[in-house]
Amino acid sequence: MKKTVFALISSITMLSVAMAGCGAPGQSSSGEQSQGENSAASDSGSTEKKVLRMNFASEPPTADPGLAEDSTSGAVVRATFEGLTRLKDNKPIESAAEKIDVSEDGLTYTFHLRDAKWSNGDPVTAQDFEFAWKRVLDPKTAANYSYQLYYIKNGEKANKGEVSLDEVGVKALDDKTLEVKLENPTPYFLELTAFYTYFPVNKKVVESNPNWANEASTHVGNGPFKLVEWEHKNKLAIEKNENYWDKDNVKLDRVEFSMVNDSNTELQMYENGELDWAGAPLNSLPVDVVPALKEEGKVITQPIAGTYWYKFNTEQPPFNNVKIRKAFAYAINRQAIIDNILQLNQLPALGAVPQSMSLNPDGYFKDNDVETAKKLLAEGMQELGISKLPEITLSYNTDSNHEKIAQAIQDQWKKNLGVDVKLANTEWKVYIEDLHQGKFQIGRMGWLGDFNDPINFLELFKDKYGGNNDTRWENAQFKELLNQSALEKDPAKRKEILAQAEKIFVDEMPVAPIYFYTDSWVKQDYVKGVQVSGLGDIDFKWADIEK
């Protein structure tokens, strides 16, 4: 036992270093990289490869379109797959489908597919679509987003196991023709087919290898790009797909994604020239840096379909009284919060439906209407027969932006209405459970549209115990109007019906809308053509680098 401790420590250290040798950076575990680079270089006409450098805030949970349910996976899937339609400038255009026929009653869609190939050379067939959709609806697949396919006839029933998958209204008439039957005439169905849950998968590949989507080497898509490198948690790269039907319009050779979560770090990498893009939609810009960035005129802002609101628990006093709900909603100075806290040109929300699909762009009430708010509060308290409000708690989930907004609104309520409100924040999943179970008085929530239609934002509040209502508010007339809208084929009339519904909603004020979301980012000047849709989806198909 005469050995010194140094010897012991150093031997442990050496051992551990040796053991950790495989963790040394630079030893890429995936071998696809060099191979991919070569093929792209030989095909592109120009001498310099066009490489776009992006950053994901996190590892994409999946590259399987049927299982994707988040924006990071969505970005990968949208680049490596192609739906029947694809959004360009927020309008669906034919993509995998060449021609689309819609029946008179709006219930039957016939898609004629163009000749296209998967990245492994297989032809893209109508059977692939049928297979993909039924796979999503199969309860055994357990796809969280299967409800996106409930517009298809018997989609919901099949997913819930009430009817067999064979009865789902999707059928490949031949290799190139897909017939789809819907439950209701759905005016926005061609936007839905641009959504990733509706993307096809290669039937042969999926059936032969259940883990096909886990690695770059086995991943097969039909999109403008193919997955060439996926070093999990570290980086991912896609390259131009030479088998893509529209490859002449794909300008980029390669897109590389690093995975740095911290938004400050991301911005610094951008400023250092290591990234071509920072901020939304894949991450966010750090708020404290925004004023400086704006001064330099660098920030690009675009409204997206999302509403940030405070939900009231309409079953509990004092918010069972509509006047008190309104008083609290009116006494918020939204513009001040946007200008000073959020700072990214968000729009004050004076209704439920965001700007891009708005039914009434002027809003239904006035921002920061303190006089009316005071009056309503006094009346409401009289109606409830109370002279003093009970203790009120405003809840939000842990996040510094939510916290700032809550503090500002707390102070505005104190100054404008003279009410003291307590703040409480909770960890995210605990918070969601509390909200869904009605354990709150005022609770923050946001809602992002899945497709570009107002129904997204109104439907939530249709049923008192609907999964995402939370306010326990219900209104027969509102419900009736929504039911009518589902059957209405004329877009103008439908819009009119939905506007009536929104008006009822705002009159009853089960939620206090705060603002409509925007996406803001900075990018290098030579980056062109990256599409960010009104839903906040990023698409690289038409992107280019012009140095």
Place this chain on the structure above:
Amino acid sequence: MFRYLGKRILFMILSIFLIVTATFFIMKAVPGGPFTSEKNVPDEIKAALEAKYGLDKPVFQQYLDYLKGVVTWDLGPSFTEKSSTVNQIINRGFPVSAYLGIEALIIALFGGIILGIIAALKHTKWPDFTSMVIATIGLSVPSFILAAFLQYFFAIKLGWFPIAKWESFKYTVLPAVALSATPLAFIARLIRSNMIEVLSQDYIKTAKAKGLSTLTTTVKHAVRNALLPVITYLGPLLANILTGAFVIERIFGVPGLGREFVISITNRDYTVIMGTTVFYSIILVVLVLLVDIAYTLVDPRIKLGGTGKE
């Protein structure tokens, strides 16, 4: 010794079993599940998901299944990262975290020991104060602030190191330094404090009287005897930094294991929570055992498994 080790290993297995059990039931008691989400899906979809991952079985059955998984080291699929299994997540993340951790540990040990020795030899003189001020700042400035500073000065202002990512050795320097600051400061203080005590002991005086140089005395006698608390601290420290540091990994974009410990919990990714916990506890109990064995090497008077009465 072997009898002691045998007993000890039994206790270790028992500890890991208790950790798994406690973690499993705490995890189940915490509200929210892996499929709780902002957009509430119809109950049937939730049920299908739960059936797919075996969450529809009675909790106790799930627990038994899980124990079986731990014994066979098949930790199951991740619920959130559908493209990975828990074994894959650990196999990918651990080497990265271990590499970073070892680098940080080397910096912390050498820096801390040197700083501590200087301070102790010059006790109550200015080198002492200087090193203790450095050590105190190291302790009181948390790693996330230090990381941001390092990033700002060495990567952005001076351009010596990359800002983030994990590509080659130079990418590891800043995160390793940021990670080493607190342990370095703590080790420096421990060494100083113990050295001061040891230096006043009779055997040091004897060594000096024999005419040994200050250097020899310091290295051969004093440091060795001042190391014990450092070794105590090293066990859990090593377990922690080998399995990654969430904050540092996040700021520097390091694909280590540290974030799994945090993110799996916020996602309620049950299998990942359990897998990382089991993995961590194995490393911890082994290192704690090594620490105890190291004691007897530092000071042969220490007896393991003794009763304390001589």
Place this chain on the structure above:
Amino acid sequence: MQLSKELFEPISMDLKQAEEIQRPSLSFWADVWRRLRGNKVAMISLAFIVILVLCAIFIPMFSEHNYYSTDLAGKNKKPSAEHWFGTDDLGRDMFIRIWYGARISLEVGVAAALVDLVIGVIWGGIAGFFGGKVDEIMMRIADILYAIPYLLVVILLMVIMDPGVVTIIIALSITGWIGMARIVRGQMMLLKAQEYVLAARSLGANNVRLIFKHLIPNALGPIIVTLSLSVPTAIFSESFLSFIGLGVSAPVASWGTMSSDGLSAMRYYPWRLMFPAVFISLTMLAFNLLGDGIRDAVDPRLRK
């Protein structure tokens, strides 16, 4: 020379007085205090801590500003005569927020350190002293507590308890003491084999006396150093726990919370990070230097 008896007078004083010690007798702690007083650095540190505590108590009482009133138009203002420490991102006065924050951070830091000290020293002391099965069981319990994912436990606590400073201290106490217990145990194992322990034992000292009179005082160095890690750990854990919803709710903010908030503003509004960070560091420095002073004062070998 004729000496007569009258020339002599018997000393009237008591003989006992001869045995009296000239130096006043001091208890152990009085002696420590005497030596500590002689340590300038330690006394400056003590004075700093006292002033800090007084400021935290009184400044908020007499300030024209309060910690919650927002002024969105006046956000992120530089330090000025109106706002000595500038304003934060909601236009609130940083100076007053620092003092409110001091209340929480000092409270949490000191309370957590005390809990660590008491539980850690007793636990580690007993385990290390008795060794064998006792040690094995006690230390394995510590390992188990240490390995259960802390965040999970915290979320569970959040569900069953109301947020607040007390909850924070409880949350910090679950695992905070383990490091201390390990260090103390290691020292115990080393010290109990030393000659003076044997000597004390042969003089009839019982175990309790041995542990608390002989062993712990000799392990004081590592104990104080470990405590110096407890306080900043507690201060920053508090901000983390508050952030996830266990601690004090906004708009009250602790130093830890303020410095995490200020981090992203480092490049543009450095005062938002600087003031809380400097206060944490200075406070830590004062506690550490005072701790070192106490250690030196307690250690009889360093007596000069």
